Amino acid sequence: MWAIDWTKQRSAFIAAKDKHANEARQRLVLQILCNADLDGLIAQDHETKSQTCKRLKRLIERERLKGVKGHWSYDLNRHIGLKQALDTLKSSMREDTVSQ
Numbered sequence: 429m430w431a432i433d434w435t436k437q438r439s440a441f442i443a444a445k446d447k448h449a450n451e452a453r454q455r456l457v458l459q460i461l462c463n464a465d466l467d468g469l470i471a472q473d474h475e476t477k478s479q480t481c482k483r484l485k486r487l488i489e490r491e492r493l494k495g496v497k498g499h500w501s502y503d504l505n506r507h508i509g510l511k512q513a514l515d516t517l518k519s520s521m522r523e524d525t526v527s528q
Contacts, residue, residue: 450512457509461487466513470520477521484514 451466458464462483469480488510494502 453505453509454513454516457506458513461506461510466516469517474521474524477517477524481514481517481521484510484517488514 455466458466458469462480464480469477472480488507491502491507491510495504495507
C-alpha cells in the first residue's frame with residue numbers, strides 16, 4: 429500500500445513540474461517577444477485578446493518558416509512557447525464567452 433501512495437505522489441509531482449515548466453516557457457516567450465505578461469493579457473478585454481492572438485499567429489508563422497528553412501536562429505522551445513501561449517489565450521477567450 430505504501431508503494432501505491434508513493435507512485436501517486438510521484439505522478440502528481442511530475443505533472444505539477446511539467447505544468448510549471450510549460451507556464452514558465454509561455455511567460456518567457458511573451459515577455460521577450462511581445463513585451464507582455466500572460467496574466468495581464470488574460471485580464472484584458474476581448475478585443476485586445478483578439479489582437480494579441482493575431483500577433484501571436486504571425487510570430488508562430490515566422491518561427492515555423494525559420495524552422496522549415498533551417499535558419500540558425502530557429503528555436504523549438506520558442507515555437508512551442510508561442511503555441512502554448514496562443515492556446516492559453518484562446519482558452520481564456522472561450523471562458524470569457526461562456527461566463528457572460
